[in-house]
Amino acid sequence: MSGQPSAQQRQIAREAARWLTLQESGEFRDQHHAELQRWRERSSAHEAAWQKADALRQRFARLPGTLALASLDRPDLGRRRALKQALALGALAPVAWLGYRQLPMAAWRADLHTATGERRSFDLPDGSRLQLNTASAVDLDFADGRRELRLVQGEIAVDTSGGLTVRTGQGVMLASRASFCVRQYPGGCLVSVMAGEVQLQPRNGAPVVLQQGERAGLSAEGTTRAERFDPQLPSWQQxxxxxxxxxxxxxxxxxxxxxxxxxxxxxxxxxxxxxxxxxxxxxxxxxxxxxxxxxxxxxxxxxxxxxxxxxxxxx
Structure with a gap:
């Protein structure tokens, strides 16, 4: 999936945001239902954008679609003005949805994911412990003896007592008994080891082993020089x-x-x-x-x- 949305994708997302805002505003009438349905039927991209917007509404009751609700007890002129402002504000949402703060479609389809501001912990089938930081997504593969995670987006912390692989677009991390974090960036990731050791295997480079208290960047072409950090300092995990x-x-x-x-x-x-x-x-x-x-x-x-x-x- 492309890292940057096209101009057409942004426009369709803006339209979806306006429909979502109108739907939540209290101004949504029968005629709007038909108009929205026609809009959704224009193309598969329109329908996908609406499904994404609707999923956001269900997962985040706090997102911009609700902003117009505060204006409903105002006089008509103020109410219409506030609704217009809310619609304009709703148009800003796709920038976040499709930009660096947005979980792309692959993330929404991931086995595990978190919303912006949400952190969650999971016990994996092999007994490992997984934590997802804000706006993160992970796919799991524990079939046929495999023990693998694929970081789709965001940041994770893993505590494993057995062999476990974490895969990103840049390469893989191999751990036997270790506690470590992986944070995804555009074009790379940062791996920090709190306990044990983790082997970094770039897609096109030589492997490097990180020890407890070390962290390094991983790209497809290699790794950065390992640097020391204090693994005892509190972090997002707390x-x-x-x-x-x-x-x-x-x-x-x-x-x-x-x-x-x-x-x-x-x-x-x-x-x-x-x-x-x-x-x-x-x-x-x-x-x-x-x-x-x-x-x-x-x-x-x-x-x-x-x-x-x-x-x-x-x-």
Whole structure:
């Protein structure tokens, strides 16, 4: 599947988002049912986009389709204006759906997956323990003696006491008795070993073995130099984001992985430093803590659209 959606795919997704927003707005009438059906029948791409939008609605009751609901108790003019704004906002959703925050169709079809901001744990058939981080997807293959995971998207943590293989588009990771994390990036992945050892086998390169407390990048052509890290530090596996003097821009980009909707900030804030331990279960609270400790303000256009700006100087 192509990493970037075409212009036609984006347009169809925008149309699906508008239909979804209208359907959830309370303004959906009988005539709209027929119009929506005709739209869905235009092509298989239209139907696939609608199925994806409808799946999102069922899995994320919080996504943009519900944003128009808050306007329903307003007078007609305000209500129509709010609905128009909601429709415009709904058009933004496909950018997230089809971009880096969207689970592609392959991910929705995966055996195990998580939504944005969701983390889940699973016991695998061989007794291994698997954790999925936000917006992640994995296929399982334990048939005929195989013990294999395929990381479709996102990030996983694996704790295995037997032979287990994790496969990505760049290569495979082989572990016997180990605890390790694999995070997928465009064109590569980062492998971190908390215990034991893991062999990295690039698709077109020489194998490398990582020991406890080491991490390295894996691409199709090879691996990066292994670097040390502290495997005892809390992480997303404990529902925490721990940073020490990290630039605010980098911090917000990481936090944004766990937050549905749009998170924006003034470029002037990029280099402010953040230190602390933050719980990932409540990103609104994290933003409030940032505003309380740094000279920034958080403005909410909607619950799902937050912007950080420099705090105005007093006097």
């Amino acid at each position: 529902g925490l984001l721990v940073v020490d003097n990290q630039p605010l821009g980098a911090f917000l980009r990481e936090l944004g992985r766990y937050r549905p909707g749009l998170l924006r900030w003034d470029p002037a804030l990029e280099r402010l430093a953040v230190t602390g331990t933050f719980r990932l279960d409540d990103t609104d609270k994290v933003l409030a803590l940032i505003a309380a400790s740094l000279p920034v303000e958080v403005h909410y256009r909607t619950r799902y659209w937050a912007s950080l700006v420099p705090r105005e100087k007093l006097g």
